[in-house]
Amino acid sequence: MKCSCCFITTFLMYGWAVNAQVDSLTPSLKDINLEEIVITSQIDPQSLNKSVNNIRVISKEMIKNLGAVTLSEVLNQTINITVTPNSSTGASTVSMFGLNAAYFKILVDNVPLVNENGLGNNTDLSQISLNDVEQIEIIEGAMGVTHGANAVSGILNIITKKSAKNTWQLQLTSQEETIGSEYKLFSQGKHIQSFKASHNVNEHWFVSLGADRIDFQGYLGGQLGSNYSFNDGKRGYKWSPSQQLQPHALISYTKNNLRLFYKFEFFDKAIDVFYPTVHSTYNETLGTYKYSKDERYFTDRWYQHFNATGKIFNGLQFNLSTSYQVQKRAIETFNYNITYDFERDNVKKVDQSMHVLYTTGTFSDFFKNNQLLNLQIGYELVNSKGFSIVDAELNSKKDINKTINNYDFFSIADISINNRFSIRPGLRYSFQSLFNNQYSYTLGGKYLFEKGYEMRAAVGKSYRTPNFQELYFRNIFDGHYFVGNENLIPETSSSFETSLKKTTTFYTSLLSNQILFSINDIKNRITSAYVGDMGATPMYQNINISKYRSINLSTTNQYKYKDFNLALNGSFVWVSQLIDNGSFKTSDAYLFTYSLGGNVSYFIPKWNTTFATYYKFTSEMPSWEVGSKQYVISKLGSYSWLDASLRKGFWNHQFETTIGVRNILNVGDVNRSRINEGGGHSVASNILLAYGRSYFLKLTYNLNFN
Template sequence: MKIKKHIVLIFITAFGYAQNDTITENKLQEVVVTGQFEPQSIKKSVFNVRVITAKDIQNLAANNLSDVLNQYLNITVRPSGVDGRSTVSLFGLDARYFKIMVDNVPLVNEAGLGNNTDLSQINLNDIEQIEIVEGSMGVTHGANAVTGILNIITKKSSKDKWNISATAQEETVGEEFEFFDKGRHIQAIKVSNSISENWFASISANRNDFQGFLDGKQGKNHIENDGLRGNRWLPKEQLNTTALVAFAKNQFRIFYKFEYLDENIDFYNSTVQSGFNSELGSYRYADDKRYLNNRYFHNLNSTGKIFNKLSYNVSVSHQKQERSTEDFRYYLFTRNEANNVKIKDQSMETFYSTGTISNFFSDKKVALQLGYELVHSRGFSLPVRETLENYDFFASSEINASEKLSIRPGIRFSAQSKFKNQHASSLGLRYLFLNDFELRGSYGNSFRTPTFEELYYYFVNDSHFYIGNENLIPETSTSYEISLKKSVSLTSGLKVSTSFAGSFLDIDDKIDMALIRINPSTLIREFQYINISKYKMWNFSTMNQFKKGNWNLNFGAALVGISQKIENQIFASNEKFLYSFNINSNISYFVPKWQTTFSAYYKYNGKTQQFVEGNSEYIISTIDASNWLDASIRKSFFKNQLEATIGARNILDITNINQTRANDGAAHGTSSNIMLAYGRSYFFKLTYNLNF
């Protein structure tokens, strides 16, 4: 199997280079908005911004954001079949350090704002493009933007009077598929209208019905008490609706966006029990559970001019996400539910506002931007209800010392209700050499505030005791980055873009769950979130894009080294650097005569290591390497009115990967399997577009 995997990698890479091509249809003058004073080309941006286009998403036939990010360098998607969540990891740090936004507004989840976001809950229906900035963005985007930010830019206009699209997608889950009871079934509809020269409105709905992954289990209605009832990956049904109204006239623009998410996840207990009463006679039942998530998202944004000179951009948002659990008894003979009890488990309600004002000087050599961010969050997690607030002010300047040299210093002050006041600072440089060489460098100082869970978590079982810690302090971080990029267009029609980048990240007071003591009388191991760690990371990566005619190729590689010193109340780890290597390679070809695009996406996640807690010391845990390959064919019919996409995900048929762990501690077995995916799956997507 390993030989076959490496053959596939060599074939994709060699084939791509032989054709001199690029992955995405990225143009050298792509316009980006994330982290900019105003929309501008990638080349002029002081930050390194990666763009995922709408065509990339179409080629992948992506169901949600995890399907997209799974293919990108330095990013690892962490799915869970146990609770249905998918989160992102960047540079070995989890989703608490990476901020996800929609139109520059952080997206709420049941435990926080912008961080630890479930990627499977993010709808891709109305996306114009996705922008990713790696590295510390604490000045412009505040707390928790330590490893980077992801900004989803949604569509707010159309060249047509009416746009109507309807989509149906059927997908296998591994080898499992039936039209109603197995597999994944997706339906979507979107209607938009350019009401007048100034007004635009759209509305959409998306239903994603994932019937779970059995993998040898027997599902909901299995009546034997043999441990086979239920699913390996839990069934999940999502309904996502959005509405947008936008107005634009001259330099004034305003839009309001509403989104509602409703998600149900079903857990079927593997233990089947028997009973008897006079009404039912002999019966069998299971005590099951349902997780109910819903999210409301409101965002009002306005941009324009003050006094015909100063540029402003203001967003006001109200969001709420709530998770409830519903326990019930399921009678297997009659297939009825009874004794349903619903309890609100977690929620987060946030009022958020951010705004900037810029364009103070008529001299274009110097730009100044002043901004604010206001966050008022009310969190709930049984049995705690607390309010967290912060009031931030920031200033950033861009100095064009010459046509070649740009300097961007910035500073942020954050007044915190729960913690000591925090600050962030940054300095970015961009220099354009002759022959289209672009040099960028940056320094950033940022912070991460403890999450609601880290502050107030509480869980007890027979042998473990887990609690949060209200005395936690924010983590602080310092990062350095440097990159060199070369873009060239040859007379042969070949366009090449190559970049090399290096970065270093240093985090102090890192928060981890740690063993604080072993109760001598009960032998219960007591764990608590504490500021115990020091974390260092360095990364070296290269990205190479090629385009010629209708051929496109992207190839990238990254080497990451991570050092983490953990000191709990009993013992400590060392600061040894642990390394991992990643590769991605993507290729596409468009056949104009057939109106057909062929695409393939490959990702290699190398072996990773980390320290885990044993009885008397920290021991290295190793997670095996994995390979991921997707492929698709997308064809248009009837002047693009009908579009069909057929393809396969996880062609290399990855399911579980092995993780070795210390056998010293009761919390860590000798080894375990991580449920990474549910095997090779196939999909067919059909979209009808009516534009007039």
């Protein structure tokens, strides 16, 4: 580990030293793209180096090199981001700077993605297919002005493909993957198929149609599957099987300055949960047989997005989107007859759902031919209808149906003081139906020094509104009382960020180094707190009581030479949390964690082959955990993630094959230790983060013709 730290420090120092020496060299970089275009949070699409925001781009080449099928497989290799999977539900969520997925917003084509508890946050990464993605853009830090509530730690915007170069394009993909060491063609492993057909009808109309399917057969990991009939704890899976299907369609129209598109997507996923307890019984028809009480979870999502961009009124630019999304989760309980292999007593019901009507629009280019000022004004309207079945007193259930609306208006401006210095102020005001009205502001700036140095800085204020679960959740049964709180108020956060970047080009090489420092303070943070007793049962309720501060220092370093790419990155995070649950509270001591990452790829034109390797180390992660007498520190052990692949094209890229290995270092169960309140010794348990080393083979066939 010391070697890794020394290596990344040496690389950074070497990069700045080389930067100081090579600026006199004449650039000659026809093969190096310095104009990577980004659109997230921009008034107009522009090159990455002109953006006031710090934006990281995950290209489709990286997605291909990783053989990534879902978003979680890409973010596993992204610095500053931690992916947390759940082996029972199959869900994977993201955290950044110690803040969970409630603070990080995920969008598709600038529209937040719905889930059962809200819009944009707590998104299950395993539900997002990457087959139709052009690139992914990530902005760290508070983005409340441009993206509203809950964009506190950052945003991720998935840009999908909306055009094709040829009249007809057909793509067929098949991918086979082991689950650890487990694989059989039909009964074990992961089996992925995707299909997409695109057609330029004429110079104005374009249509595409496709579907993605993922058949995950589950990870046994020493368990003995659903048909095992002994009651010794060996029945079932360590990672539950799931099947998901995702058809999608797009139609677009382009003429002059007008562009319209309509996108439709349906997502369906089923997860089978087989419990270890086995029961024996008898009836006259079947005789003696064994059965288990199992469950199946269904998730359905309907996604519709209509977008219009163009110019009106003497060059005024507009961009309007309207989206209607629905996500539902249903639970099916059943008795599985293990002896005779059939189900009975099936009962299925929807226990959570969210219906969202979302519309947003921006208007810009008010001052035609003005190179000094570009103003954008915008709006966002959200109508959310949530449903959940929750616990009530006396072991009963009740339905919760609630509607939450917000109507937001915002404005940002890009002001060029001169050709080196620009600032970006912004303000958003949100009219809330359930809470007091909220506001966000930001002030960012960029200064371009001589010799390729770029400095950026920003201050801002954002807010997070309580989600549906925090407001209305109720878990009440014998000895347990945990409930939400309809009187919660939004959390507020203030942030500061600054960065220094140096990009140097010399001959056919590019060297880029960046250091970023940020601070984020959160007030009125929501915590489950002790509020009294109901008989002998302690009652806990969500209240606004905690404080949070994170300090982040990160560095990204990239070197390109012709077809060779090397990147080394590091992130160091200090988190202070003051949590008070009414009985006892934490100290405000800073807990430290860090991660180091890097990747290297090399393309051999003669062979039409790319070799790529990605590595990420995550240090021990401490966090506060409530105990019986006090808060104690729990630590998740450190682990390393290493992926490698070889990708080769045949017949002028008409056929492409990728072979690779995920999780080469065989991460599975990671130790979680906790201080014993009685004697101060460490108490250990294991958290299943992955299912070990796996191998994949991906075959893609592209048929293009005019």
